[in-house]
Amino acid sequence: MLIDAGSLTRCRHRLYLDTAYSSLLRREPENPGVRQRREAAQTHREAVRAMFASDVDGWVEIDAPDARTAAERTLAACKRGDRWIWNAVLPAERETGRRGRSEMLMLDPEGGGYIPIIVVNHKVTDPGRGALTTSFTEWAPTVDASRKVRSQLRDALRLAHLYRMLDFEGLASPNAVGGAIGYRAECILVHDLTSVFAEYDARFADRLSVARGESFTVPSQVSECRSCSWWSDCEPQLEANRDVSLVASGSRADALRAQGVSTIDELADWTGAEPENWPFGSFDDSVAAATAWRAGVPLLRRTDVVTVRRADVEVDVDMESYQEHGAYLWGTLLTEKGGPKPVYRGFVTWDPLPTVDEGRSFAEFWGWLMSKRADAAAQGKTFAAYCYSRQAEDKWLLDSARRFGDVPGVPTEAEIREFIDSDQWVDIYQAVSDQFICPNGKGLKKIAPVAGFHWRDDEAGGEASMGWYRDAVGYDAEPDPTQRERLLVYNEDDVQATKVLREWMSDRAEIEIPTMESLRAGASRA
Numbered sequence: 001m002l003i004d005a006g007s008l009t010r011c012r013h014r015l016y017l018d019t020a021y022s023s024l025l026r027r028e029p030e031n032p033g034v035r036q037r038r039e040a041a042q043t044h045r046e047a048v049r050a051m052f053a054s055d056v057d058g059w060v061e062i063d064a065p066d067a068r069t070a071a072e073r074t075l076a077a078c079k080r081g082d083r084w085i086w087n088a089v090l091p092a093e094r095e096t097g098r099r100g101r102s103e104m105l106m107l108d109p110e111g112g113g114y115i116p117i118i119v120v121n122h123k124v125t126d127p128g129r130g131a132l133t134t135s136f137t138e139w140a141p142t143v144d145a146s147r148k149v150r151s152q153l154r155d156a157l158r159l160a161h162l163y164r165m166l167d168f169e170g171l172a173s174p175n176a177v178g179g180a181i182g183y184r185a186e187c188i189l190v191h192d193l194t195s196v197f198a199e200y201d202a203r204f205a206d207r208l209s210v211a212r213g214e215s216f217t218v219p220s221q222v223s224e225c226r227s228c229s230w231w232s233d234c235e236p237q238l239e240a241n242r243d244v245s246l247v248a249s250g251s252r253a254d255a256l257r258a259q260g261v262s263t264i265d266e267l268a269d270w271t272g273a274e275p276e277n278w279p280f281g282s283f284d285d286s287v288a289a290a291t292a293w294r295a296g297v298p299l300l301r302r303t304d305v306v307t308v309r310r311a312d313v314e315v316d317v318d319m320e321s322y323q324e325h326g327a328y329l330w331g332t333l334l335t336e337k338g339g340p341k342p343v344y345r346g347f348v349t350w351d352p353l354p355t356v357d358e359g360r361s362f363a364e365f366w367g368w369l370m371s372k373r374a375d376a377a378a379q380g381k382t383f384a385a386y387c388y389s390r391q392a393e394d395k396w397l398l399d400s401a402r403r404f405g406d407v408p409g410v411p412t413e414a415e416i417r418e419f420i421d422s423d424q425w426v427d428i429y430q431a432v433s434d435q436f437i438c439p440n441g442k443g444l445k446k447i448a449p450v451a452g453f454h455w456r457d458d459e460a461g462g463e464a465s466m467g468w469y470r471d472a473v474g475y476d477a478e479p480d481p482t483q484r485e486r487l488l489v490y491n492e493d494d495v496q497a498t499k500v501l502r503e504w505m506s507d508r509a510e511i512e513i514p515t516m517e518s519l520r521a522g523a524s525r526a
Contacts, residue, residue: 001212002092002099005158008203010224013217015210017230033463034227036470040323041121045103048119048185049086052104056137058083067092067099074105078114078171083107085114090165097208102162106179109139113173116162117181117188118155123324124182124189126150133187134179141177141190149189155180160193160200183324220253221245227463247289247439251279256286264290288516289439298450299513300437306509308431308502309423311384312337313376315369316495319393320487322469325353327396330365331491333499334372337381342499344492350484352473359404367409373424388444388498389429394420428498431505436513448497450513451504455493457486465490 007015053059060082064070070089077085085105092099104117125131128148134141159178166172176197179188209215219234220243228234238246242264245253255277261267268290274283292300313336320329328349335342347365349357369385376383387393397416404410419425432438432447440446445461448454465487470476472483 001208002094002097003204003207003211004099005154005161007207007211008157008161008200009154010207011220011222011228012207012210012215013219013234014224014228014230015207016213016217017233019211020213032467036463036466037121037323044121044183044185045119048103048181051185052084052086052136056084058107059086060084061086062088064089070101075169075171078105078169081107090162091169093165093168096164096168097211098161098165098168098204100158100162100165103181104179105166106139108173108175111174114166114171115139115173115175115177115179116159116166117179118158118162119181119185120152120155120183121323122152122183123150124152124155124180125187132190132192134190136188144187147187150182152180156191156193156196157200157203159191160196161204163193164200219243221249223250244290247293248286252281252286255279264293268294285437288437291516291519292437293439295519297514297519298438298440299447300439300519301510301513301515302435302437304510304515306435306505306513308428308505309384309426310502310506311376311424312381313372313383314499314502315372315383315385316498317369317385317387317393318491318494318498319387319396320465320469320491321392321396322353322466326355326358327362327400328353328358328469328473329487329491330362331488331495332365332369333492333495335499344495346488346491348488350473350479352475356404356407359400359407359410362400362404363407363409366411370411384424384426386426386428386498386502388427388494388501390420390425390427428502432501435505437516444494444497444501448501451501451509453497453500455490455497457490457493460490460493 001019003015049061053061060077062070062073062077062085064073067089070087071091074085074088074090077088083106087101087103088105089101090099102116103119105114106117107113108115125133125144125147127146129145131144131147131149132141133144133147156178159180163172163176163178176193178191178193180191181188206215210217219237221234221238222245225231225234237243241262243253244256244262244264244267247264248256248267255275256262256267258277259275261270267287270287288300292298313334316333316335318331319327320331321327330347332345332347333342334345345368347361347368349355349361351357373383373385397420398413401411401413401416405412429442429444432442436447438447445455468483468487468490471480472487473479
């Protein structure tokens with residue numbers, strides 16, 4: 001039994017099912033979101049390969065019909081002392097159970113041996129201070145004052161896995177380091193692997209034991225369940241067992257099981273202090289979520305009074321992006337008190353991302369939004385703009401200002417910050433989080449139906465929209481106008497959902513949603 005580094009951060013039960021029932025897995029269609037991410041990663045790797053192949057000396061690419069031949073050619077390149085080895089496959093370790101490949105191996109110019117370098121399609125640094133990086137052409141790690149490390153445990157564990165494999169062959173650099181090239185390929189982030197070896201070794205031993213069938217696993221809800229082909233099997237089991245992970249997923253469920261709490265009912269009946277091993281989040285909220293789940297209640301009120309900021313002029317905003325390539329659509333819904341019917345307007349570019357035309361559409365959106373803000377102020381009216389979970393909108397507002405500062409109409413980063421730091425930028429997600437306990441999750445598509453809103457497209461969702469976007473702009477074929485219209489409808493429904501949810505919070509939530517105390521009081525009377 002051989003496992004790769006991807007198994008180290010994957011659900012343990014999924015790993016068991018993947019290995020024990022692999023023949024069944026082959027019949028399952030690939031999840032569309034997983035396929036899109038895989039294809040995007042392949043495109044990114046190819047761009048990095050082409051850049052290195054044209055810029056560095058001593059470049060070798062491994063091309064072979066099978067893994068065994070690729071491993072033989074990789075070892076031969078290492079023994080020759082080739083400086084850069086692309087698409088390196090390391091020999092499968094029957095003794096240890098490891099298998100793995102690295103996008104690149106680089107000959108350490110100081111101590112000899114090879115440094116594993118991986119190419120990933122996500123960010124590995126953020127603006128900040130203190131990341132250890134090196135250039136593409138010369139391995140000379142220095143502290144970069146313009147970057148800070150974005151924590152990516154999966155990258156560190158994969159590099160540790162590859163280093164262990166190089167070491168097994170006697171090919172590892174004496175400096176226990178690895179490199180990661182992230183989205184936009186701006187530098188190589190240097191990882192000190194000595195800080196992760198202990199966790200790597202423990203995880204590897206555990207996952208290998210699972211894959212071999214030596215460790216027992218059971219279903220438990222974690223974040224990856226959404227894209228897992230086994231979820232249709234696991235979910236009925238969890239519901240039948242009233243498993244605690246349905247309301248306290250991931251490490252919180254592990255902590256509860258360590259306390260002897262394995263069902264939702266046992267959590268709802270908890271009467272003691274918070275467990276000492278509780279990992280994160282409010283323990284009281286998890287108890288309340290279990291109570292609500294048992295009662296069949298979609299939400300619980302935290303407070304007697306539900307409030308949300310309202311204004312004379314209200315603009316709902318929802319942004320659509322494509323992976324890390326950019327934000328192609330800023331959708332808006334304008335509602336004026338005593339005015340005409342709310343009007344949807346989308347500011348969009350259909351040039352495939354990345355494109356400079358993104359700056360044009362963003363400038364038009366920002367100019368329109370600020371004009372509505374200024375008009376309201378001139379008329380002595382209050383103004384507010386709303387989004388649901390501002391993290392994504394804030395990210396692309398600031399990022400667009402940085403990337404398109406030379407495009408007419410694009411604001412400065414300071415202007416963006418003035419707006420998003422003001423009380424006129426309202427996050428409805430935060431208002432929901434502050435005032436409700438949500439046993440089924442706090443996503444807009446979970447909460448808005450409680451307020452009576454439903455999307456026109458039954459397939460509407462973030463991952464589905466990625467595929468629609470590819471078709472809309474013609475990444476793989478001729479552009480499809482029907483998918484452009486589908487995206488606009490989806491975006492309009494998102495801003496409509498935020499509006500409906502806000503109005504429901506103002507008008508009916510206090511009547512329709514019980515508090516924890518009233519729910520328990522009703523249960524005791526029954």
